[in-house]
Amino acid sequence: MRAVDLFDSYLEGKLNANELEEFELRLNNDPVFVKAFEEHKTLISILNASNERQILKGKLKHIHSIEFGKEAKIISINKPEKLTKRIGKTFIVAASAAVVAVISTIALLSTGGYLLKKQKNEITDLKLEVTGLKYSQNAIVKKLNTKEDKVKFAAANLEGSAFALNNNGYVLTSWHMVNGADSIFIQNATTERALAKIIFKDPALDIAVLKIEDEGISKNWQVPFAFNAKSAEVGEDVYTLGFPRQDVVYGEGSLSSLSGYYNDTAMYQVSIPVNPGNSGGPLLDSQGNIIGVIRGKISSAEGTGFAIKSTEIMRSIAAIEGDSAKSELLLNNSKSALKKLKRSEQIKRINPYVFNVLVYKNN
Amino acid sequence: MLRPKANFSDNDFVEGLKLEDDLVLTALYKKYYNLVLKLVVSNSGSSEAAQDIYQETIIVLYEKCKDPEFKLNCQLQTYIYSVARNLWLKQLKKHGNVGELKDYHLDVYEQSGADIKDHQSKENEIQKAFKSLEELGEPCASLIKDFYIKKMSMDQISEKFGYTNADNAKNQKYKCLQRLKRLFFDNFTIVD
Numbered sequence: 001m002r003a004v005d006l007f008d009s010y011l012e013g014k015l016n017a018n019e020l021e022e023f024e025l026r027l028n029n030d031p032v033f034v035k036a037f038e039e040h041k042t043l044i045s046i047l048n049a050s051n052e053r054q055i056l057k058g059k060l061k062h063i064h065s066i067e068f069g070k071e072a073k074i075i076s077i078n079k080p081e082k083l084t085k086r087i088g089k090t091f092i093v094a095a096s097a098a099v100v101a102v103i104s105t106i107a108l109l110s111t112g113g114y115l116l117k118k119q120k121n122e123i124t125d126l127k128l129e130v131t132g133l134k135y136s137q138n139a140i141v142k143k144l145n146t147k148e149d150k151v152k153f154a155a156a157n158l159e160g161s162a163f164a165l166n167n168n169g170y171v172l173t174s175w176h177m178v179n180g181a182d183s184i185f186i187q188n189a190t191t192e193r194a195l196a197k198i199i200f201k202d203p204a205l206d207i208a209v210l211k212i213e214d215e216g217i218s219k220n221w222q223v224p225f226a227f228n229a230k231s232a233e234v235g236e237d238v239y240t241l242g243f244p245r246q247d248v249v250y251g252e253g254s255l256s257s258l259s260g261y262y263n264d265t266a267m268y269q270v271s272i273p274v275n276p277g278n279s280g281g282p283l284l285d286s287q288g289n290i291i292g293v294i295r296g297k298i299s300s301a302e303g304t305g306f307a308i309k310s311t312e313i314m315r316s317i318a319a320i321e322g323d324s325a326k327s328e329l330l331l332n333n334s335k336s337a338l339k340k341l342k343r344s345e346q347i348k349r350i351n352p353y354v355f356n357v358l359v360y361k362n363n
Numbered sequence: 364m365l366r367p368k369a370n371f372s373d374n375d376f377v378e379g380l381k382l383e384d385d386l387v388l389t390a391l392y393k394k395y396y397n398l399v400l401k402l403v404v405s406n407s408g409s410s411e412a413a414q415d416i417y418q419e420t421i422i423v424l425y426e427k428c429k430d431p432e433f434k435l436n437c438q439l440q441t442y443i444y445s446v447a448r449n450l451w452l453k454q455l456k457k458h459g460n461v462g463e464l465k466d467y468h469l470d471v472y473e474q475s476g477a478d479i480k481d482h483q484s485k486e487n488e489i490q491k492a493f494k495s496l497e498e499l500g501e502p503c504a505s506l507i508k509d510f511y512i513k514k515m516s517m518d519q520i521s522e523k524f525g526y527t528n529a530d531n532a533k534n535q536k537y538k539c540l541q542r543l544k545r546l547f548f549d550n551f552t553i554v555d
Contacts, residue, residue: 053426060392063392067392
């Protein structure tokens with residue numbers, strides 16, 4: 001092995017016992033080797049320091065523009081009270097045009113902005129019809145079993161996505177989707193339709209945690225992804241899995257901004273084309289860590305989605321009162337088991353833990 | 364709901380920065396900006412200059428907090444003021460403006476000077492690395508960053524850059540790194 005490869009393996013803790021012994025022996029006896037190693041470490045630590053400083057600078061600029069920026073976009077959807085607090089009279093005059101523009105967008109968001117899949121969705125209907133036809137043709141296609149089941153159920157009022165929170169049978173989804181539901185079911189290719197109930201909600205953050213009623217379903221769960229406790233970075237590759245159709249659909253893009261619509265710092269902006277049905281799906285980074293939950297998009301802008309940050313979700317769940325409830329809801333934040341895998345392999349492992357959510361409402 | 368709590372103690376801030384908690388960072392940033400703004404603006408600086416000085420100050424503090432041996436030996440406010448004051452004095456001197464500084468805060472923590480020195484020598488090294496990477500060019504610079512900063516595996520790198528296998532990627536990385544070392548160090552040590 002070349003010395004440089006040895007250095008890297010040593011720093012990554014990848015040397016076996018023999019190699020390690022040999023390496024340390026050389027460190028003790030070979031001053032040139034030591035010097036080269038020190039240089040190597042210095043250079044790498046500077047590269048990392050440079051990266052860290054750059055990220056921090058970006059963060060500070062971002063904080064500044066939000067908190068003290070001239071156009072101080074006070075109009076954050078979740079926090080309307082700030083409007084009155086921060087705008088002086090002169091600002092209202094100056095900003096009135098902007099406010100009008102923004103309010104019209106909010107109206108759009110509240111109707112079409114969420115990525116719900118209404119059952120009237122044409123594609124969904126078509127899909128059901130086709131499946132029904134196959135069903136009537138009887139047993140030609142063996143694999144159809146699960147789809148047959150789907151056909152027998154009444155159509156849901158709303159559909160979206162959800163994903164496993166931990167190995168205890170809890171799943172995370174968007175509050176706006178399950179709000180007002182009479183019954184909620186989850187299903188995917190490996191899990192048959194199962195009843196779930198809401199056990200935690202945070203309407204302000206727009207998340208809800210569901211518990212799958214049938215405990216047998218999560219008996220052998222081994223959720224492969226972990227929640228990322230750190231903020232992600234602009235430019236990172238990200239992807240999502242969701243149910244805009246009956247089958248799981250993959251979407252990829254990059255993280256465009258550390259804030260969501262109108263600088264809501266609880267959200268990321270992503271350049272993933274998200275569609276009705278994607279709401280509640282996981283947002284993952286290239287290493288398979290959960291960095292957010294897909295929440296919505298601006299109707300007028302294609303290819304722009306918003307996701308609630310994992311850091312905010314962790315904070316929200318950590319604030320739940322009562323130790324027993326909290327320990328059940330502990331997030332999977334051990335290391336992601338997906339780090340070294342190719343994207344396609346990651347997805348294979350993740351798929352069983354991403355669900356189609358079906359919401360039924362009586363009225 | 365779920366907003367950062369309103370009153371962080373000095374210790375809360377230091378611990379929060381250690382954990383890289385963005386909400387703590389935001390709260391900290393908000394809390395002391397006006398202090399530094401006032402200092403810079405009333406000593407012939409613009410608000411843009413104040414913003415730069417303040418952000419550099421926060422970076423000094425942030426990186427200090429991540430040093431396990433760091434102990435805050437004065438009030439956080441005093442520390443921030445002192446670092447910002449020092450940085451601004453330096454700027455003023457660079458432009459030939461040496462006069463009495465109009466102060467807004469009674470205490471000044473003298474030792475902050477040493478922290479700034481550390482900060483700036485690190486910044487010099489970073490600039491040097493930055494230039495070396497620029498000179499190194501593509502795809503080498505990206506390859507080095509992907510491996511050492513993004514911690515991508517050789518398989519991932521090989522896929523991204525279109526090498527036939529991980530060993531080829533590793534060879535390429537080796538060559539790039541040797542070149543980078545040659546650019547960065549005046550005399551770099553070669554071993555087999």
